[in-house]
Amino acid sequence: MGFDDDAQTSGVAGPAQPTRTPEEPPSTEDAEVYDDDALAAALSEESVRLGYSGPISIIRPDPRPEPQQPAGLSGSMTSAPAPRPPEPVRPPEPAPTSQIPLADLPAPTGPPVALPPIPPPTEFAVAPPVVLPPPPHRESLPDAELVRGFDGQAVAEGSTANAMKTLEQQLRLRADEASAYRDWESRMLAIGTPEAIRSVEAARPGFAGVLTPDEGFLEFLEAAKGSDQPVDAAPTSGPYDLVEPSPTGRAPMEVVAAAPTWSSIVPSAADYPHPAETKSTEVPLLDSALGPLGTDSQPVSGPLYDVEPEDDVDETDRVPSDATGPFAVTLSGVAIAQPGAAVGPITPLETPRTSPAETVIPHEERQAPRAFAVEPFGVEPTAVDQRVGRAARLFWLWFSANSSVLSLAFGGILISLGVSLRQAIVAAFVGVAISFLPLGLGTLAGKWSGQPTMVASRATFGHVGNVLPAVLAVITRLFWGAVLLWLLAASTARILVGAGLGGPFSERQVALLAMALGFLIALVVAYFGYGLFARIQLGLSIVSALLIAGLVALTWTSVDITKALTIGDGPWILVVTGVVLVFSFVGLIWANSSADLARYQRPGTSGAASMLLAPFGTTLAPFLLIAYGAVLAASNPTTASGLARTPIDTIVALLPAWYPIPLLAATTLSLLSGVILSIYSGGFAVQATGLRVLRPWATVIVGALLFAIAMLLSYTVTDVAPLFRDVATTLAVPVAAWAGIFAAEMLIRRRRFDTGSLLARGGVYPAVNWVNLSMLVVATAIGLGFTSATVGWLGWEGYLFGATGVPLTSELGGTDIGVLIALALGVLTPLVSGVPTVRRQERARA
Incomplete structure (x- = not known):
């Protein structure tokens, strides 16, 4: 900076005025003009007053050397401008007598100090640009999607505990994201540049639902919006830039170091104010004198809190053009809810990417249960993220449990009743067709609720009333599991000993060893649960299918179709007996276990496909096998009698000598699958009775009882026919009554189960449904009245045949039609009296 050559002369050499001149220089018309003659006269009068006489001699001061430059400062940053020659001193006007005498002024002490000059703005380096940190990434779900994942239907399809776990994970994730965002926002506001403020504005809408309104931040926002001053930038590591202020701002003062002169050390009298004008004033600080520094920052012009972007406004929120009545709307046409307006329940909107029945699980892929991980789910719903099964899986899950070659024996039993081949095949077909009713609807119940069959049965009979069906299910599982385990042991011993592979062990010893080994394998698989069981079932289904095909191919030479077709038809009433036998052995044996394997079905899979493929498998x-057994029996009367009495020996006689090991696999693998399923399903039935025990330990209890019954059968049973003919049909009567009531209610229901009410009393479902429970007892009593048995301890059955005048020895008396009567009464009960109850439950759930 140089001196201003146009500065007014005052007789004192001083620093130049700032280089920046105002746009309109001040007018000098009113400036005070000094008269030299008047000034001389005033000095003369002052000299006379002070007693001076003679001429006044002017004493000039000795020249002083230039001030030394401070160490460490050099160049243009420290050089002071050269002094100008003193201009002639204009005599001042006569001063009033009240002015302070010149001699009374204190003399300055010490050498003059030169101030370092402030360099011009162009000599400073520009600070490097500030790199803004990126905003944090949001991983939690938006509110709309979170509500959709926890609506009533989604929670009904999944586990309540799992839903709470997912919600807890989302809340924890939101808390972490809010903390990370607050840290980032604080750093951006500290930077304070326009780019930082805009980044905060753009990022906050993306964290809607995560951040709660912050009072301090909102105050900052309001202050920024209501102020014309820009936001001051935060200090940086480098020096400040002194930026040229805007034209509307106040020009800062410039302090310029000048070479010292005598006039700057001893000021003239004209520089002192009049005593009347002297008053105590506060010297302004340098910061206030300089004024605010410009930073090129812009005022905050937009909101930094949560604002719903225009793109996020759903079209359904806008007021239609044909709407009538006054509405408060925004500029975008979005209706504003009035305070105090009634707000109904929020219904999540379905998006095109999800089906109505599918539940979205965020951040977690569906994963099948591990093979050697103990299944934790018992009466509670299966976790939705583990429900990965499709409808096709149900086919092979059920196929291996019913594919034993011992089913050939039922073909021989049907022919032994006195029916023809076509009548036997019709009986098998009708019995299988009726089995679709309880198996298919039970599968749908498991898919809906993700819970076992006997837990879903609580909706039909009530929490307390369902104890009776649950106990019946335990008895059924124990009986059939023990029978299958006993058949496995007896078949293994007969095949190995017959083939000379028994070693030093007798047939009974081999049977006991096989029973113990089969029981241990079945118990271990049932203990681990579904993950291991499903994998084993897949392998057994493939092997069983291959072995069945091989068995048919090797025994086809024993088939004589011409002779089989020569057998004449018997009484068609005997076909009813065959239907009851097949229905009891195929459909009712697994009716109260039908939902147990459907608990891991995807909620979005087709219910119709599941209902079809599970019974089909x-x-x-x-x-x-029953039809082929009937063909073999019709081809040879000896084979028919052998299949009915000693099926294993008869089948061995039909096969080549080298086939004992494949026959052993074809016979026992399917039986082992059935034993595993009986123990696994029996554990759920035990829990459904109300016994508070974990699922793995419930399977241990069932397994121990099952093994004891199987041991008892191995020592007491010598003929298979009465076991299947009498005991199985007797047990089938109450199971048929329960299956009819449960299946009919499933036909009536329009909505899924309330899984929470299935777990605890006091919900939608009553403690006892007296109508259904009473009809279960009545239908069972009527069914047993129309069932006959040849076993001595079941001789009391058939009492209604006698009451109606039908002899037990007649063809009708031997049909065991009571099983079908109990099924029919069970189906009619809900259809006649249960519709209002079901609708009331569905309304209560809604």
């Missing part, structure tokens, strides 16, 4: 192999 259950009945396909038995129907083919």
